[in-house]
Amino acid sequence: MSIRLSPSLEDHRIAKLAALSVGIAVIEAAIPSPLPGIKPGLANIIAIAVYFLLGWRAAAWVSILRILVSGLILGTFLSPGFILSVAGGVSSLIALALLSHIGKLGLSPVGVAILAALAHSLGQFVVAYWLFVPHPGLFYLLPVFLTAALVFGLISGFLSQMLITKYRVQHEFS
Amino acid sequence: MATKHAENSSQPRIGLNRPDQVLLVIVCMGIGFLYGNIWSGQVVAEQLSLKVADQAEQHFHLDKDQVIEIHGELGLSRIEIKNHRVRFLSSPCQSQFCVRQGWVQHGGETLACLPNKIVLHLQGKENAFDSINF
Numbered sequence: 001m002s003i004r005l006s007p008s009l010e011d012h013r014i015a016k017l018a019a020l021s022v023g024i025a026v027i028e029a030a031i032p033s034p035l036p037g038i039k040p041g042l043a044n045i046i047a048i049a050v051y052f053l054l055g056w057r058a059a060a061w062v063s064i065l066r067i068l069v070s071g072l073i074l075g076t077f078l079s080p081g082f083i084l085s086v087a088g089g090v091s092s093l094i095a096l097a098l099l100s101h102i103g104k105l106g107l108s109p110v111g112v113a114i115l116a117a118l119a120h121s122l123g124q125f126v127v128a129y130w131l132f133v134p135h136p137g138l139f140y141l142l143p144v145f146l147t148a149a150l151v152f153g154l155i156s157g158f159l160s161q162m163l164i165t166k167y168r169v170q171h172e173f174s
Numbered sequence: 175m176a177t178k179h180a181e182n183s184s185q186p187r188i189g190l191n192r193p194d195q196v197l198l199v200i201v202c203m204g205i206g207f208l209y210g211n212i213w214s215g216q217v218v219a220e221q222l223s224l225k226v227a228d229q230a231e232q233h234f235h236l237d238k239d240q241v242i243e244i245h246g247e248l249g250l251s252r253i254e255i256k257n258h259r260v261r262f263l264s265s266p267c268q269s270q271f272c273v274r275q276g277w278v279q280h281g282g283e284t285l286a287c288l289p290n291k292i293v294l295h296l297q298g299k300e301n302a303f304d305s306i307n308f
Binding site (some may be wrong): 036106107108109111114115118139140142143146147150154158161162167 | 189193201202205212291
């Protein structure tokens with residue numbers, strides 16, 4: 001006897017969105033980075049849009065699935081890079097959860113994306129320092145990482161704002 | 175699906191709203207503060223200490239722009255002080271590493287020409303670590 005799980009419409013939607021962000025993450029992995037740990041994180045465009053349109057739970061599902069699946073596809077599963085991805089993903093999800101609790105502070109997707117990106121980098125930094133490079137010299141890189149997070153958060157924030165606006169215009173009458 | 179957060183629809187659809195701008199300013203200040211704090215290991219240099227072989231050190235203030243000509247083991251080295259920075263202008267040595275090192279300006283930094291036995295050391299009020307201590 002087998003157990004049948006019947007996926008709901010919501011499950012399908014999350015799977016599609018997760019697949020979309022896995023695609024972005026895999027393409028992005030081909031872009032060379034000046035410093036290990038700095039990358040645009042364009043897949044977060046989807047996560048932020050999902051957070052605004054479907055809520056935190058869906059965004060958490062999409063992010064976690066994206067991290068797991070892109071780790072499997074890229075062959076980094078359980079590697080240090082993967083652990084850092086998880087650390088970053090979990091910290092930005094925690095930040096988003098806290099933000100939901102205090103009513104988003106009136107932030108637009110751009111502000112939310114900046115906060116999430118900063119939380120991502122901070123969480124990653126803490127884990128990197130704690131697990132991999134417990135050397136005080138690492139702190140010299142912290143402002144650099146945060147600057148990158150700010151810039152890329154801003155960019156992906158604008159992109160997800162466009163995505164959300166487009167989605168809302170299309171669904172205004174439904 | 176109906177949009178859940180209708181409160182945003184009154185705001186400009188693309189661009190930064192007021193809370194975003196406040197956040198951006200706070201974040202920029204925070205990151206700037208971090209740069210200042212974490213990268214402030216660099217001490218302003220005040221004087222140049224110059225040592226040739228085993229002679230006594232000579233000191234020069236960085237306030238005054240000048241070219242110091244000094245004879246080392248091999249011959250004449252010219253050292254330039256300009257805008258609180260110091261460099262080897264020319265050296266009789268073969269490798270020219272000292273000249274290629276370029277300008278130094280922070281306390282604790284060192285320039286050396288080993289063939290000509292000249293060592294320059296910048297001193298500030300407190301000395302920062304240089305790459306050797308690090």
